[in-house]
Amino acid sequence: xxxxxxxxxxxxxxxxxxxxxxxxxxxxxxxxxxxxxxxxxxxxxxxxxxxxxxxxxxxxxxxxxxxxxxxxxxxxxxxxxxxxxxxxxxxxxxxxxxxxxxxxxxxxxxxxxxxxxxxxxxxxxxxxxxxxxxxxxxxxxxxxxxxxxxxxxxxxxxxxxxxxxxxxxxxxxxxxxxxxxxxxxxxxxxxxxxxxxxxxxxxxxxxxxxxxxxxxxxxxxxxxxxxxxxxxxxxxxxxxxxxxxxxxxxxxx
Numbered sequence: 396x397x398x399x400x401x402x403x404x405x406x407x408x409x410x411x412x413x414x415x416x417x418x419x420x421x422x423x424x425x426x427x428x429x430x431x432x433x434x435x436x437x438x439x440x441x442x443x444x445x446x447x448x449x450x451x452x453x454x455x456x457x458x459x460x461x462x463x464x465x466x467x468x469x470x471x472x473x474x475x476x477x478x479x480x481x482x483x484x485x486x487x488x489x490x491x492x493x494x495x496x497x498x499x500x501x502x503x504x505x506x507x508x509x510x511x512x513x514x515x516x517x518x519x520x521x522x523x524x525x526x527x528x529x530x531x532x533x534x535x536x537x538x539x540x541x542x543x544x545x546x547x548x549x550x551x552x553x554x555x556x557x558x559x560x561x562x563x564x565x566x567x568x569x570x571x572x573x574x575x576x577x578x579x580x581x582x583x584x585x586x587x588x589x590x591x592x593x594x595x596x597x598x599x600x601x602x603x604x605x606x607x608x609x610x611x612x613x614x615x616x617x618x619x620x621x622x623x624x625x626x627x628x629x630x631x632x633x634x635x636x637x638x639x640x641x642x643x644x645x646x647x648x
Contacts, residue, residue, distance in 0.1 A: 402493035406501025407508075414509065425467070425513040426520065432459050433524045436586065456521040456528065457612035458585035461547060463517055464510045465605055468548035469576060471506035472555030476568050479559060479647065489647070499556060499640045506552035507545055514544050528616045540615045546629050547608040553636030560643035584609035604632045 414421065436455055479485040488498050521528070528540075562568050582596075583589070583605035589597050600606055607625035614621040 399494055399497055402497030403501045403504070405493065406488075406498050407504045410502070410505030411508065414505070421509070422512070422516060425463075425516055429459060429463065429517045429520050433520060450526075452521070452524060452526045453528070453617065454613065455586065456517070456526045457616040458609050459521075460514055460517055460544060461583075461605055461608040461612055462580050462585045463513055464544050464548045464608070465551045465579070466576065467510040467513045468506040468550075468552040469555040469572075471509045472502060472552055472559050473568065475502060475556060476559035476562065476565075480563060480565075485647070495644050496641055499637070499644055502556060503549055503552040503637070503640070506555070507548040510548035510552075511541075511545065514541075536615055536618075539621075540612065543608060543611045543615070543626075543629070546633055547604065550604050550629065550632050550636050553633070553640045556640040557636070557643050560640075560647050579603055579605045584613070604629055 432455070433452065436451070475485070518528070558568060558571050562571070582592070582600050583603055584600075585605070589600055589606060592600060607622075607628045610622055610625050611629075613619075
């Protein structure tokens with residue numbers, strides 16, 4: 396067990412060194428999309444909209460956080476695909492004396508770190524734009540809020556890892572964003588309530604993890620009741636995705 400933790404730290408530390416060298420560029424690039432969302436939807440559209448007795452920007456911020464954690468964590472695994480298909484450097488990890496689980500967990504944790512930094516940046520920007528979030532006034536709610544974000548990040552980092560192990564071209568990798576992530580970005584309760592969708596569409600949408608993340612973050616952000624079933628769904632997704640990630644990596648070995 397100690398050896399596994401050491402191996403995980405080794406993989407994670409390598410990614411942290413890379414991120415640290417590019418941290419300024421990473422932060423600046425992650426400010427663009429949230430600012431556009433906050434200005435366009437929060438100020439431009441949101442000034443004339445009230446949701447559940449509150450402002451639209453308060454409704455919007457949890458959705459942006461869920462959306463951002465999905466995109467950042469998934470795309471943070473993209474270099475693993477390039478290492479396997481184009482650079483052929485994944486073999487170095489395969490031949491290294493580390494457990495396969497350590498490589499998978501280390502990469503997922505590195506993606507979660509990127510997502511966490513980006514989410515913290517969005518929270519700061521949201522407060523500057525006048526959003527009010529209930530978790531900021533309660534340590535327990537804040538910890539729960541962050542845990543939900545991290546679980547969501549781990550799920551989509553795992554999905555990114557599975558795609559990186561099974562997809563053989565860059566074009567196919569980009570299609571995952573087009574056909575899976577992009578529809579989820581707009582339909583999973585990020586910008587509007589899923590109750591407005593037709594019943595059939597809503598049934599499908601409410602099976603997806605991003606929908607449950609949006610529900611949880613919005614409930615925590617507005618001080619409303621949190622759905623225990625959504626937490627259970629996310630934990631099931633996390634267990635499935637991590638086990639499939641490990642299996643996919645073992646097949647490559």
